[in-house]
Amino acid sequence: MIELGKYAGAVIGAYGLSLALLGGLIWQTLAANARARRDLERQERRG
Amino acid sequence: MIALLRRDLALAVRAGGGFGLGVAFFLILCALVPFGVGPDTAALQPIAAGILWLGALLACLLSLDRIFALDHEDGSLDLLATSPLPLEGAVAVKAMAHWITTGLPLIVVAPLFGILLHLPPAAIPALLGSLLLGTPALSMLGAFGAAVTVGLRRGGLLLSLLVLPLYIPTLIFGTEMIRRGQEGGDMGPPLLFLAGITAGVLAVIPFAAAAALRVNLR
Amino acid sequence: MSLLAVHDLAVARGGLRTVEGVSFTIDAGQALILRGPNGIGKTTLLRTVAGLQPAVTGRIEMPEDAVAYAAHADGLKGALTVSENLGFWEKVFGGGDIDRALSAMDLTPLADRPAAALSAGQKRRLGLARLVVSRRPLWILDEPTVSLDAASVLRFADMVREHLAQGGAALIATHIDLGLDAQVLDLTPFRAKPAPATRPAGFNEAFA
Amino acid sequence: MSIWEYANPVKFMRTSGAILPWVVAGAAVCTLTGLVWGFLTPDDFRQGSTVKIVFLHVPAAMMAINIWVMMLVASLIWLIRRHHVSALAAKAAAPIGAVMTLIGLITGAVWGQPMWGTWWEWDPRLTSFLILFLFYIGYIALWSAVEDPDSAADLTGVLCLVGSVFALLSRYAVFFWNQGLHQGASLSVQPGERMSAVYRYPLYLTMLGFGLLFLALLLIRTRTEIRRRRLAALQAREMRA
Numbered sequence: 001m002i003e004l005g006k007y008a009g010a011v012i013g014a015y016g017l018s019l020a021l022l023g024g025l026i027w028q029t030l031a032a033n034a035r036a037r038r039d040l041e042r043q044e045r046r047g
Numbered sequence: 048m049i050a051l052l053r054r055d056l057a058l059a060v061r062a063g064g065g066f067g068l069g070v071a072f073f074l075i076l077c078a079l080v081p082f083g084v085g086p087d088t089a090a091l092q093p094i095a096a097g098i099l100w101l102g103a104l105l106a107c108l109l110s111l112d113r114i115f116a117l118d119h120e121d122g123s124l125d126l127l128a129t130s131p132l133p134l135e136g137a138v139a140v141k142a143m144a145h146w147i148t149t150g151l152p153l154i155v156v157a158p159l160f161g162i163l164l165h166l167p168p169a170a171i172p173a174l175l176g177s178l179l180l181g182t183p184a185l186s187m188l189g190a191f192g193a194a195v196t197v198g199l200r201r202g203g204l205l206l207s208l209l210v211l212p213l214y215i216p217t218l219i220f221g222t223e224m225i226r227r228g229q230e231g232g233d234m235g236p237p238l239l240f241l242a243g244i245t246a247g248v249l250a251v252i253p254f255a256a257a258a259a260l261r262v263n264l265r
Numbered sequence: 266m267s268l269l270a271v272h273d274l275a276v277a278r279g280g281l282r283t284v285e286g287v288s289f290t291i292d293a294g295q296a297l298i299l300r301g302p303n304g305i306g307k308t309t310l311l312r313t314v315a316g317l318q319p320a321v322t323g324r325i326e327m328p329e330d331a332v333a334y335a336a337h338a339d340g341l342k343g344a345l346t347v348s349e350n351l352g353f354w355e356k357v358f359g360g361g362d363i364d365r366a367l368s369a370m371d372l373t374p375l376a377d378r379p380a381a382a383l384s385a386g387q388k389r390r391l392g393l394a395r396l397v398v399s400r401r402p403l404w405i406l407d408e409p410t411v412s413l414d415a416a417s418v419l420r421f422a423d424m425v426r427e428h429l430a431q432g433g434a435a436l437i438a439t440h441i442d443l444g445l446d447a448q449v450l451d452l453t454p455f456r457a458k459p460a461p462a463t464r465p466a467g468f469n470e471a472f473a
Numbered sequence: 474m475s476i477w478e479y480a481n482p483v484k485f486m487r488t489s490g491a492i493l494p495w496v497v498a499g500a501a502v503c504t505l506t507g508l509v510w511g512f513l514t515p516d517d518f519r520q521g522s523t524v525k526i527v528f529l530h531v532p533a534a535m536m537a538i539n540i541w542v543m544m545l546v547a548s549l550i551w552l553i554r555r556h557h558v559s560a561l562a563a564k565a566a567a568p569i570g571a572v573m574t575l576i577g578l579i580t581g582a583v584w585g586q587p588m589w590g591t592w593w594e595w596d597p598r599l600t601s602f603l604i605l606f607l608f609y610i611g612y613i614a615l616w617s618a619v620e621d622p623d624s625a626a627d628l629t630g631v632l633c634l635v636g637s638v639f640a641l642l643s644r645y646a647v648f649f650w651n652q653g654l655h656q657g658a659s660l661s662v663q664p665g666e667r668m669s670a671v672y673r674y675p676l677y678l679t680m681l682g683f684g685l686l687f688l689a690l691l692l693i694r695t696r697t698e699i700r701r702r703r704l705a706a707l708q709a710r711e712m713r714a
Binding site for chain 3: 699703706709
């Protein structure tokens with residue numbers, strides 16, 4: 001494990017928050033995409 | 048154009064509240080601040096300029112949605128759009144009517160409220176000058192926001208969200224000018240910036256607002 | 266000489282074209298009545314010709330500043346009196362005869378009433394009186410007789426007839442017979458076909 | 474063949490579908506490698522381990538501004554040439570830009586905390602990013618408030634134009650208002666001194682990674698918007714028929 005010194009909390013916090021935000025964005029993007037694809041396919045099968 | 052200005056002013060007077068409401072809101076805001084921060088001159092004086100500008104800005108925001116909403120509802124906007132008046136001109140005139148009914152009364156009472164907030168008398172010319180130069184831009188930017196959100200159901204809140212960020216430069220230079228007037232600093236640069244922003248806004252924003260109105264009319 | 270010439274016009278509502286291939290001309294002294302079922306796009310067509318929204322394709326030719334438009338909303342301010350309301354539009358449109366407009370729609374006795382105190386039919390009459398004040402040659406009217414009683418409809422028809430006699434023209438969407446000597450255009454055959462468009466009218470056509 | 478043909482939804486779907494896996498792979502490799510490499514760099518003698526935050530802060534801040542510029546260009550293309558995909562791309566980019574701005578703000582505040590002694594300082598750079606964030610929020614809110622897609626595209630386009638001018642203006646105003654505590658150019662740790670190669674190369678890698686990540690997310694989100702639009706269009710057609 002690398003030594004972060006006295007700023008460990010700040011560094012880990014910054015990485016943690018940022019990666020959580022990025023992860024949330026990616027998850028939302030993929031979920032919305034999957035949903036849109038599913039809805040569209042259902043509509044196209046019907047019509 | 049003059050006919051439109053006179054009609055809007057007459058409507059503001061007759062519908063009541065046009066002139067008074069903004070000023071009343073401004074008064075309440077200025078009266079509440081000392082309750083929040085304490086009655087000491089030492090606490091009030093440094094923030095007086097900021098409070099006065101914020102109060103003017105919020106009072107101006109209150110009546111923005113009425114600039115176009117009423118005319119949109121009763122169909123006047125359609126008729127204005129087919130009239131010989133260019134829509135850009137109509138936007139400018141309606142923003143001017145808004146300034147006369149809200150901005151101008153605020154400027155008149157601002158020195159009075161400045162005394163309430165312990166603003167030193169030396170800063171009052173700067174206060175008047177900054178409001179006089181800055182508030183026309185507030186009305187015009189507000190007219191742009193109103194044009195974008197006219198006809199939307201949740202328009203009111205969205206209007207504030209869109210317009211307030213646009214007010215930031217005017218707010219910064221306006222309060223900076225008073226602060227410098229208070230401290231006897233050089234008011235030139237903020238004054239020039241404020242005048243420049245207002246001039247630019249008055250020249251360009253009517254076109255953007257008219258474009259947004261045309262989109263919302265079709 | 267024709268006051269309005271429309272060539273191969275297509276108009277859209279909600280990003281989908283409603284009617285297409287519409288062509289007609291209206292000469293001075295003529296009126297054209299538009300008919301068609303609800304939702305076919307009469308209002309959209311009128312708004313397009315009035316210049317309130319862009320046409321999808323086609324050309325609209327008319328002299329500049331020729332249109333006076335009147336639709337469901339009368340553009341009245343309740344806080345102003347009847348004559349102040351007319352006076353405002355008279356100034357905006359550059360001069361017409363308010364007294365003549367008032368008498369044309371039998372509003373003279375009401376001239377000093379605030380518009381808010383008028384009944385729905387009286388408001389409508391005031392909205393139509395504005396047409397006289399505008400002094401525009403081409404009247405574009407969308408269901409002008411809504412909430413008018415039989416006597417007012419006759420009065421309105423007289424007003425249109427007088428306008429036509431003075432060299433004006435009118436394009437009217439209405440379902441009732443005004444007793445005008447007018448051509449009738451039924452929009453039903455022009456209903457837009459859901460064929461792929463080379464120039465989409467909006468998102469709904471670009472992505473379908 | 475002209476570049477404008479990619480503004481056709483069908484062509485866009487085909488092309489973006491073909492390049493998407495490569496972009497995703499590139500984004501994952503560059504971002505992850507860059508961040509891990511950056512995390513393993515030695516501490517700066519003055520800033521200690523907080524220097525590691527630069528590998529998030531600088532790319533996110535760079536993308537926050539670049540994405541707004543991209544939205545401005547896309548809005549202009551829509552307003553002038555009426556390419557529908559362009560308007561949807563601007564819509565799709567906005568939430569990515571907002572998240573990047575937020576990351577820039579958070580990392581900036583955390584990075585400054587040990588030096589400034591406070592979690593938030595009204596430093597002009599941080600403040601102008603806060604203002605940029607407000608503009609992103611307004612833009613996204615306007616898109617979701619207007620129901621008619623054509624009007625929404627036009628109105629947000631106009632807002633993006635006006636907002637760009639005022640975002641820039643606010644930036645100057647904020648620098649006038651409060652001269653900063655922030656360090657000067659982003660690529661130097663100390664003013665006037667170039668960043669050493671130990672930090673520079675992983676930083677370049679994360680910048681490339683964030684750029685590719687944005688491209689990947691943008692393509693996916695634009696595809697989502699196109700599908701949603703197509704669904705709405707099919708339903709509108711059904712209603713009309």
